Structures are given as C-alpha cells and as structure tokens.
Amino acid sequence: MRYEIRLSGSGGQGMILAGVILAEAAAIYDEKNATQSQSYGPEARGGASKSDVIISDEDIDYPKATNIDLLLALTQEACDKYICDLRKKAILIADSFRVLKMPEGDFRVFHLPILKTADEVVGKAIVANIVALGAIVEITGIVSREAIESAVMARVPRGTEDLNRKALTAGINIVRQYMKDAPGDSPLAS
Template identity: 45%
Template sequence: MNRTRLVFSGSGGQGVITAAIILAEAAVIHEGMNATQSQSYGAAARGGATRSDIILSDNEINFPVVTQPNILVCLTQEAYTSFAPIIRPGGTLLTDSRFVQTTKKVDARQIELPIYDSVMEKIGKPIVFNISVLGVLLGITPLVRDESLLAVIKERVPKDFIGLNTDAFNLGLSIGRGYFSN
C-alpha cells in the first residue's frame, strides 16, 4: 500500500468517528504506517450528518484532507447522496443495504451488503454496527491486519464489551470475505 484515502460517512450515533479513529490507530500503532484522521459533523450530536476522513500511507502525509477517496463508506442515504460523486475513479464504495439505496452511476466498485441486519440477527446490539463495518472493510480490502484492528478494539473498548465488539468485528470480516465468494 502506498496511500489510501478513505471517507466514513453516516449520521451521529452510528459510530462513524469511532470506527475511523480505531482504523487510524491500528495503522499507526500496530502497522508502523502514517495516518491522519479528521471529522466533521452537523449541529445535532445524534442524527446529524457525520463524516470522518482517514489517510493511511507508508510515506509522509503532507495534505491531510481527503478530496477523492479510494474507499467511501456510506451508512445513510444522505451520506450516499452527498459523497458518492467524490469517489476516486476505480475506487470502492461500501454501503449498508438497509439504509442506502444506490442510485448513482459512479466509476467505482459498489458493494451493498446487509451489515446492520446481520448485526441485529446474529448479535442483537446495534451499538456494534460500526465495528462490523470495520470488519467488512478489512474483509474486502487489506488496509491493516485483522489482529492490529482487534488490538485497538481491546485497548479502546471497556473491558465488559470487548467480547461483543470482537464478535461484531468477526461477523463483519466474515461478511466482507463472503462477498468475494458469491
């Protein structure tokens, strides 16, 4: 990997920013990469639009703003409508099929998966949806090693919730890897 630019987008309360921070920390702390992470969100803490930009690189990062992501994750219809046009040609666009109906033609690999529904069916706790999204992301693209991300989850998540978050990550990983076997 030379440089990957990602945008996680959704609404407040979905854990978009937390997921982005976990990914960036896994890259820096456990992979020895350089990373930047920034966020913007609407006035409403819950339900408002949220976006987090991440750049992962083997080299120095001089400009920490993502204008054309290689990877775009949209967890709401509003995020999809706003950000699908900015994806880098040939990039990857990941959406959750429950919350997003893809309507735009973009020059990217569009992956629509039932992440939220799978979390609710297998785990029953929507709070770990963001961690499952990270698992899916690593299942479809090798950004960092699975164990690097799991190590950060164990460092950041309260002790009583490590098992739940590990299960959510593994579920997402399975969904992501399963995408290629279909």
C-alpha cells in the first residue's frame, strides 16, 4: 500500500523538517519504504512551502504526492492550493486559526488548533511542526509512537528535547480532545 502525505504551509513553519522527520520515522525506525521530497520558493521565510512523504510496503518510484491520503495545511493558501489533489475519503488536517474557509468535499476533516497550541500550551510557536506530527501520528498511526519520538529526538537541537517531546504530546492531545468534542468520528489508527 502506498500512502501519500503532503505537509504544507508557508516558508519558515518547518514543513520540510517535519517531512524529513516523518519519513525518517517510517524508514529508519519502522523499517518501511519511504521517500521525502519538497518544494519551496526562493524566499527564506514566507511563500508557499510543502513537503511530500510517501510511505509504502513496495518500492517507491514517483516521489511526489498526486493522490493524497493526508494533507496537512497550516495556511489558507496551502489548503486552497492542494485540496484538489486529495483522493476520496482522504484526511485533511487544517489549522483552525489560519484556515478559516474550510473546503467541502468527500474527506475527513480535523480542524485543529496546531499553531495556537504550539504557542500557548507548549510555549514556543516554532514547534508547531512537531505538534502537527503528533496529531498526524495520533490520527493515522502511519508510523508508531516510538518511531516518531525517536525520529524527533534524533533531529532536534540538543537542549530542546523536552520542549519537542512536550510538543509531540500536545499534538496527540489536541486530537483526543477534538474526538471527544466530535463523537461519532473515531481515529483511523489500526
């Protein structure tokens, strides 16, 4: 099974690093096949930025997502731009403060306060990408808890381990809270 993930937002939100960590979790710690590729503008900050992660039991040839199973959108622009690449019944995770106009279609929506949680609960806006990874893993189970935690720890600067562990947990918690508030939907993790 080929599983296509696109992490999108604006430059500086850490979407490419989040893609690298997610792919490393799958490839190194869960020993699946994975690729990570990226697309960004010439700006250092701002501008559209996205990272595609493909996870599969089989060999992966084409490294770009064209039939997306999961889209993370941290800006309205990213959400509007990539929504058309979602397959039916795909998952859309959108930031509840930056994505106000939610698209309609045949997909499951998780409208989560990712940026706000990073800023107010974890205490640093910069860890929004790690909060998002926590949410993705809680919703999909596409990589294991252990794998994502190991991959995050291996990538973040020394001295920020606790902060990032807190961010990962916060991401998991906002999904649990979201599920509680919207009964009927259950996580897709198997």
